[in-house]
Amino acid sequence: MIRRSLLAALLATAFAQPVLASPGSAPAPAPAASYRDRLPEDEVIYFVLPDRFENGDPKNDTGGLKGDRLVTGFDPTAKGFYHGGDLKGLLKRIDYIQALGATAIWVGPIFKNKPVQGPKGSESAGYHGYWITDFTRVDPHFGTNADFKALVDAAHARGMKVYMDIIANHTADVIKYRECEADKPCAYRSRADYPYTRKGGASGPAINPGFLGYGVATPENFAKLTDPDWAYTPYLPKGEEKAKVPAWLNDPIYYHNRGDSTFSTEDSQLGDFSGLDDLMTENPRVIAGMIDIFGKWIDDFGIDGYRIDTAQHVDPAFWQAFVPAMLTRAKARGIPNFHIFGEVFTGDLDVARLAAHTRVDKLPAVLDFAFERAVADTVARGAPTSELFHMFFGDPAYADGEATARTLPTFLGNHDMGRFSMFVKAGFPQASDDEVLKRVILGHAMLLTLRGVPTIYYGDEQGFVSKGNDQLAREDMFGSKVAVYNDTRLLGTTKTTATPSFGTDNPIFKTIAELARIRTSHHALTRGRQVPRAWGDKPGLFAVSRFDPYTGKEVLIAFNTSTAPLTANVLVDDKSSAFTALHGACEAKATAPGSLKVSLAPLDFIICEAQ
Secondary structure, X not given: OOOHHHXXXXXXXXXXXXXXXXXXXXXXXXXXXXXXXXXXHHXXXXXXXXXXXXXXXXXXXXXXXXXXXXXXXXXXXXXXXXXXXXXXXXXXXXXXXXXXOOOEEEEOOOEEEOOEEOOOOOOEXXXXXXXXXXXXXXXXXXXXXXXXXXXXXXHHHOOOEEEEEEOOOEOOOOOEEXXXXXXXXXXXXXXXOOOOOEOOOOOOOEOOOOOOOOOOXXXXXXXXXXXXXXXXXXXXXXXXOOOOEOHHHHOHHHEOOOOEOOXXXXXXXXXXXXXXOEEOOOOHHHHHHHHHHHHHHXXXXXXXXXXXXXXXXXXXHHHHHHHHHHHHHHHHOOOOOOEEEEOOOOOOOOHHHHHHHHHXXXXXXXXXXXXXXXXXXXXXXXXXXHHHHHHHHOHHHOOOOHHXXXXXXXXXXXXXXXXXXXXXXXXXXXXXXXXXXXXXXXXXXXXHHOOOEEEEEOOHHHOOOOXXXXXXXXOOOXXXXXXXXXXXXXXXXXXXOOOOOOOOOOHHXXXXXXXXXXXXXXXXXXXXXXXXXXXXXXXXXXXXXXXXXXXXXXXXXXXXXXXXXXXXXXXXOOOOOEEEEEEOOOOOEOOEOOEEEEEEOOOOEEEEEEX
């Protein structure tokens, strides 16, 4: 539930009528002279994990390593190991991505990873990119820095942007603790019980004399932090003393060294994320180091934005320094609209929690988990359409209100949660294939027409149906050899993931391509203010109007989340007297000033533009 008490002060402005230009009073802006001129909300993002997309160079499948899968990380038959996808493969299929209507590619982390880690018998590989050892180079399984430059240049030549997935919270699991068994969880030890100025506990001998705590974030204070043995005794295993690049990352003093996070109290920011080495991002040396690392990727490659992994597990002061530094580097590189959005993972419809990170952390945007939950609840679980209304009602809570809300990347599912099609099948287990397909298409219609920056998870356009989250939701686009992927028929086709999935005839692909074209050719659907028009206490009608910020022209979008047809009068602007259909069937004339009759088939939608 949304924390309405936190939003109460915003009620007066939440749904004020939009300020509209008189028709013809302000000409629509000329098309952007360059992709650089597009605002974040102008994009349609395609999110892809390179390892699971296309294998453009089989010679790099093992990352240049020799041995079995526990050395190389390569096993295309196992869902938790490298499968062979790479940057050359992504470049090979860039025209496919553009044909879908995507204008920006969010590339999963490509930095050099620890190939394999995990307890004996439960090992898996760093195919996903989140176990970084070298922040300065592309993982050899994916190719080279030159391959990434070629991808970025090719995207830019097509007018497309490239966003990198980055991590500042942690590195790969290299540091071990002498008090813990190898490859076993290490319980979190709090600051109260294990202060930074005592060795091994509050009653232990004094260490780090004069250190005033991480709240005093000055180089002088952190220079007094020299002994990392406050909670555990960290060490670098033999052979891994210089595993990380840049070299300063190998010093345990730059990590919290407090054991595994439970994601509940202070350990959410100070604990190791599932054993991964948790960086002490309060330390000015770490802040400067990360600014240097990621600033250089902007300088050298001219990328267009950063998606920040695990952003909520980093202290706000880090982001308050990091974000302005990145924006400054980008502007100096000629990138005026660099898009930065953080991951604040939550399974709840908690707008206040997301919004806090735009106000406290000063993150420009966050992934819109509240949108994902509201659409999944209403389309995939049969919740009343009022849930969508209440979610959008919270938009003023974000820093800069609705202007920020329009830049939030919205999505239906992802590599961590699972796919939207899975939510539909779970929510309606008795539904026919036709109903499941219609609900999946309806969810994508909401994604591509409502406020925010629509983000398509690779494979959704081909009807991929995950069997779970994490590894089970990371299927191959090229012909897969993973049995647990291949035994499920895809939506909208008779195919499975056993054969390549780069066709353009799937009905989901066609719908996304159509709606992406409509969206990107109408300012109302990208930069336009959104006003709720109709919602209810059961499945059925949900409608909004979006207004072109330059001409004031209204676009009405109406959805039917129920399995029965409906007809209703919907509120529109008094000046919107005639309409044409951008999708579906729209009444040509308003029923009366301020009212338009809409008729919707079950699980269908319409897009009507006022003339």
